[in-house]
Amino acid sequence: MYGWMDKYMSPQTSSKAEPSRLRRRVIVELTPDELPLLEAAERRHGGKRAAMLAGLRAEADGVTRQARDGEAEEKRARAVAKRADTQAKAHAALLAECASLKASLATRTRERDAATAEIERLETKAQDQYAALFEDIADLEDRIPDALYCARCDTWAPEPEWTWRADGEDEIAYHTPCGDHGPGMLSNATWLARRRVA
Numbered sequence: 001m002y003g004w005m006d007k008y009m010s011p012q013t014s015s016k017a018e019p020s021r022l023r024r025r026v027i028v029e030l031t032p033d034e035l036p037l038l039e040a041a042e043r044r045h046g047g048k049r050a051a052m053l054a055g056l057r058a059e060a061d062g063v064t065r066q067a068r069d070g071e072a073e074e075k076r077a078r079a080v081a082k083r084a085d086t087q088a089k090a091h092a093a094l095l096a097e098c099a100s101l102k103a104s105l106a107t108r109t110r111e112r113d114a115a116t117a118e119i120e121r122l123e124t125k126a127q128d129q130y131a132a133l134f135e136d137i138a139d140l141e142d143r144i145p146d147a148l149y150c151a152r153c154d155t156w157a158p159e160p161e162w163t164w165r166a167d168g169e170d171e172i173a174y175h176t177p178c179g180d181h182g183p184g185m186l187s188n189a190t191w192l193a194r195r196r197v198a
């Protein structure tokens with residue numbers, strides 16, 4: 001069917017040039033089992049020519065529709081593929097972000113653990129230093145004399161009777177009841193001790 005159609009329908013460009021004069025006689029042979037198809041179409045369209053034209057037009061419409069459907073299907077397939085691609089990219093981006101967040105979380109966790117360990121270490125160190133300091137204080141307290149000798153009143157002066165006063169960069173302690181007196185010609189000094197001020 002396509003063979004003769006191609007042969008006789010193709011010179012459409014020349015029929016455009018002179019439409020009124022161009023005619024082609026087409027002879028078609030039908031087998032007995034094909035004849036009822038033509039007769040039925042003839043009844044519907046009122047003649048052999050009209051029946052044949054209706055068939056050809058329907059076939060052309062079918063081809064056009066198929067092409068249109070094919071294009072639409074292709075367009076739909078392209079849209080589906082594009083959507084799938086977009087979704088795949090979004091999914092991959094989410095996965096990458098998720099992996100990045102997990103890595104970031106792992107880093108933060110390590111940093112937090114390290115910071116916690118450092119705090120514990122410093123706390124232990126501070127406690128040790130505090131304990132050592134108390135030991136030093138206790139040791140120093142043991143070394144402080146209980147009494148210092150005042151030459152003026154010839155007594156051992158206990159710590160509550162000491163008065164410390166500045167003397168340059170140092171401090172001097174004197175016996176409070178006797179007052180602040182340095183060594184002299186007629187009397188003895190009341191000075192008890194000297195210390196460096198830190």
Ligand SMILES: [Zn+2]
Nearest residue numbers: 150153175178
């Ligand atoms: Zn004294």
